Amino acid sequence: MAAQISSLDVPLFPLGTVLYPGGQLQLRIFEPRYLDLVRECTTNGTEFGVCLILEGAEVGAPAQPAAIGTLARIVDFSHRADGLLGISAEGGNRFRVLRTRARPDGLVRGDVQLWPDEMPQPVPVEFALLQIILERLIETMGPHWRHAPRTAYEEAGWLGFRLAELLPLAREEQQQMLEMTDSLQRLAALRDILPRFQKA
Known part of the structure; x- marks a missing residue:
């Protein structure tokens, strides 16, 4: 496993999906606890943590987050047609959650240990x-990656994370890809999964 570096205290946003380093995330914000999260991050220029939900739901009572997640930095805002706040965020470093605590309003904060980049x-x-395969997936499912430079496809980490985003993996498989620390091992795992989709 990769060596761990510094730790920090971040608000956590448990979701039903996995955010990968370099990935893009679109969120609708309507619960007061997450409006507070957005306010804190924009005021202080800080990031929040995205973790896959293991138990619970995205709304309501605090959900149990996975131990490994990804930092997210807010890069844009929008006012949606439904009147809600929309945010766009980008994935950064991965982290391991050391401990969590929930505020009375249900916002979960975590002490997290950052992982270095691959x-x-x-x-x-x-x-x-x-x-x-990734080029074809991006044509139909990932238009925001259409202008990625050719050199990006030559980098094993970028290729693996983008495939993990766009292939119809089970949530447990998405999390497994996030937790791998060897980009070539991740590519091998994705290659071994591909026949399952080709038979569909």
């Missing part, structure tokens, strides 16, 4: 098919 690795030739 070392860049070129995509070996045996994974060239994954590059082709």
Whole structure:
């Protein structure tokens, strides 16, 4: 496992999906606790943590978050047609949750230990098919990645995280891909999963 570095205190946003480093996240904000989270992050220029929900739901009582998550930085706001606040966020470092505490309003805060970025690795030739598959997925499902430079497809970490976002993985598989610390191991796991989708 990768060495761990500094720790910090962040508000946590448990979700029914996984955010990967470099990924993009669109959220509707309507609960007071998450409006407070957005206010805190924008006022202080800080990030919040996104964790997959293990038990519970995105609304209502505090949900139990996965131990490994991803920091998210708010990059844009929008006023949605339904009158709610919309935010766009980008995924940053991964982290491990050391301990959590819930406020009376249900907002969960966590003391988290940051993971370092993965070392860049070129995509070996045996994974060239994954590059082709990602290009096709982006054409139909990930238009925000259409202008990614060709060099991005040559980097194993970027390729693996984008495939994990766009392939119809089970939530447990999404989390497994997040928790892997070797980008080539992640590509191998994704390659082994592909036949399941080709038969569908």
